[in-house]
Amino acid sequence: MGAEGENVQQLLPEFERRHPDIRVRLQIIPWTAAHEKLLTAYAGNATPDVCQLGNTWIPEFIILNALEPLDQRLRSSAGIHDSSYFPGIRETNMVDGILYGIPWYVDTRVLFYRKDILARVGYSQPPRTWEEWHDVCQRIVDTGPETEHYAMLLPTTEWPPPVILGMQTGSRFLRDRDTYGDFSGPEFSRAFTFYIDFFNRRYAPVGLMSVTNIYQSFAEGYFAMYITGPWNIGEFRRRLPPALQDAWMTAPLPGPDINTPGMSLAGGSSLVMFSASSKKDEVWKLIEFLSEPEQQVRFYRITGDLPARTEAWQDTSLTENPYVRAFLAQLKHVGSTPKIPQWEQIAMKVQDYAEIAARKTKTVQQSLEALDREVDLILEKRRWMVNAR
Amino acid sequence: MRRLQQSGLMLVVLMLACATFAPLVWMVSASFMPSGQAATFPPPFFPRQVTLDQYVSLFTRLHLGRSLFNSIVLSVAVTIVSLLVNSMAGYAFAKYRFRGRAPLFKLLIASMIIPAQVTMLPLFLLLNKMGLINTYFGVIIPGMASIFGIFLIRQFALSIPDSLLEAARMDGAGDFRIYWSLILPLCKPILITLAIFTFMGTWNDFLWPLIVMTDESMYTLPVALANLSGEHVQDTELMMAGSVMTILPVLLVFAAVQKYYIAGIMAGSVKE
């Protein structure tokens, strides 16, 4: 999908050279349409042999019995081993102890920040705890009239930030074998209150109107911090003016307190094999190929997507990139979201209610209770199925 | 005084025409710009250098030629098949007497109010069972008959004098011969109109081909374009070239047969 789809084309000729009897036919779909296209393909018995799948989508396709388990192949593989992957990432590919995907590239969210602005308010190091986080925001906002700038960008069109904060407080988001929403539970309430406080205290702007171009606004100092992923390393380098290239940096996320490292989302995409495929052995060869450290590094150099194989991280292009260090540190503390097909839909609802609470249309308590009600509705079918077994 | 009025009116008419054409002109103009030029400030209305790069990209890198081919095949096929099917039914409703004719026709007309989207999901599942997903037939077969088409043809056929048919029957002509050699030629104007409607409607159809065609080698132009625009949001000039390629054929067809198309709309609107 997306940029990966366009760029993987560069790796394929090498694969086909080594395996002259295998031809790879590539189809690229935009991310916005990928979810429905894949499900439609499944319904039409027209799934591809192998596919890049965002790891939050894997549970859905497992429920449909669309994916082939890969434990056996992994065990007997010469090139790839269990230990080649970050535990938190590998875990997202497993359901009920069975492995369904081989991580291809990884993704997590860290803090991107303006070193100079933070230094100006007395923070030569980025915030490491929630307390420091709110403190640095307060200081930044205090340096001038409110309407001019903010400390943090938290678009309510992105569900990762509130979800990540929930992870940090230990919320599991759902309860009772993932059949009911637990968003109004104590852990998530605490995280969500912390999140909404960014808006209440005017550390972060509400609504999109103000920020049409993130890069421009960051350069102008409209906000000083942003939680985002590795693709923005390249984008920031490309789009920020040369004068500011030295003024920003990445850092692992702050945690609730000094003893708890800040967790983040275990994201990324995996390579999966569809059980309807008639060419499973060939598919496995392709997966092994794309998982070779050399190919992983090559892919990183082209796309900026972080390699899933830990061995690949030894490469100089990664070790010498200062911005990447934060990601390496963060990847040691990542967690997954509930592995159920409905997660995508639930995540969208979290966004909706983040918006509602940020705009004070409802209080935090009311928003979370309403969110739980809607989530319970979404999960109704799952409840029936789980209880029927 | 009259002169002034006339100039005033002409000015308004001209301005409206400019406003209507402007986006299309800009679209063509931007499609000939080199990459990146359209996204500058102030936005250029005309290319500083004219280049065919975008069109070349479309055909080589992005295989839009295949989608063009698909669009042509489908539009032509659906037009021909549906002309045949609809004209036969329209003729039957106009000139044949059979039990239940009036209520059946009323039912068909009434059902035109049901939005097509209601049917799409089950239709998808049905075609799936029949193995027609991702095939040309997946578009052709559901598009085979159109109630609006039957209606138009029936209206027209009603005006054909019965005496003509009687005479032909006396001469020993069979049902099909009457239809083929007598009715069809007489219906030429409405057939042309319907053909244009169907061709352009099929060419421009978006939602159904989006659902039915799962493989990009089967996409029609509108679907391919939507796909591209999801990916290449930054490539303004490329997208404009894609749009030109999608719109140009229909616009040319329309320019050629304006008269018939507009007559058809008027005919369809002057109802009972």
Add this chain to the structure above:
Amino acid sequence: MRVKPSRAALVVFLGPALAAIGVFFFLPVLAAFVMSFTDFDVYSLGNLQFVRFVGFRNYLQLFQDPLFWKALKNTLYFLLVGGPLSIGVSLGAAVLLQSRLVRFQSFFRFAYFAPVVTTLVAVAVVWRYIYHPRFGVLNFLLGLVGINPIDWLGDPAWAMPAIMLMAVWKNFGYNMIIFIAGLQNIPQSLYEAASIDGAGAIQRFATITLPLLAPTTLFISIITMIGYFQLFAEPYVMTQGGPLNSTLSLVLLMYQQGFRWWNMGYSAALAFVLFAFILAASVIQTRLQRKGGE
């Protein structure tokens, strides 16, 4: 005299059309109706066992879904503001073109009608760039008269108006043609008589044109309304329903529920509610305008 045809003739002539319509239209409609009373979803896709008959629950859930009300509000907004705007522009254009003072009529008719035949997806793509906050021609032109740049497609308050503007541009030619047909049916003599009686252009318009156009206007209102209720492609291509669900239309919601989340029972229920709205609106509109005419 109409002929009574042989069995064979009926089958050959009516068969294909009725079979196609029956199987590929009526059957799916019926199926959708039945599906709307079940909870057919992605689980059911994998295994038909996982389908339950749930009665009216989908419908009830629909009415409790804030997204449904948002989509309804957006669609009605589009309808009630964009509709009259579009019809007004069409009428204006028709009157302009019918004036004896205007020359090159058929060229202008072509110009006004051209957007109608263009592919919606293609023009949506073009307009997306026209609406670009920094590099779009629209903001540039507005800037020339001193208006600050508006983030047309990114600002929840402006996104729907942006889509309305585009929809008016695209469709006004179609209704214009029908209005022209209606205008041509008004005898010139009526206007001449009114002129002689001293009526000005506006008075002539109000007392002759408008009333005599009433049936045409009714027809146009209904087909425009039916079309606008089905708003889908523009938000799909330009905004994906955003920003903040401000351009989420009923059909877009139906598509998302049905094809993105595979809540097919729910989606089918939404389709029928939409159908009910259209039906109700057509009936109401017809009654209202008939009453107004008397």
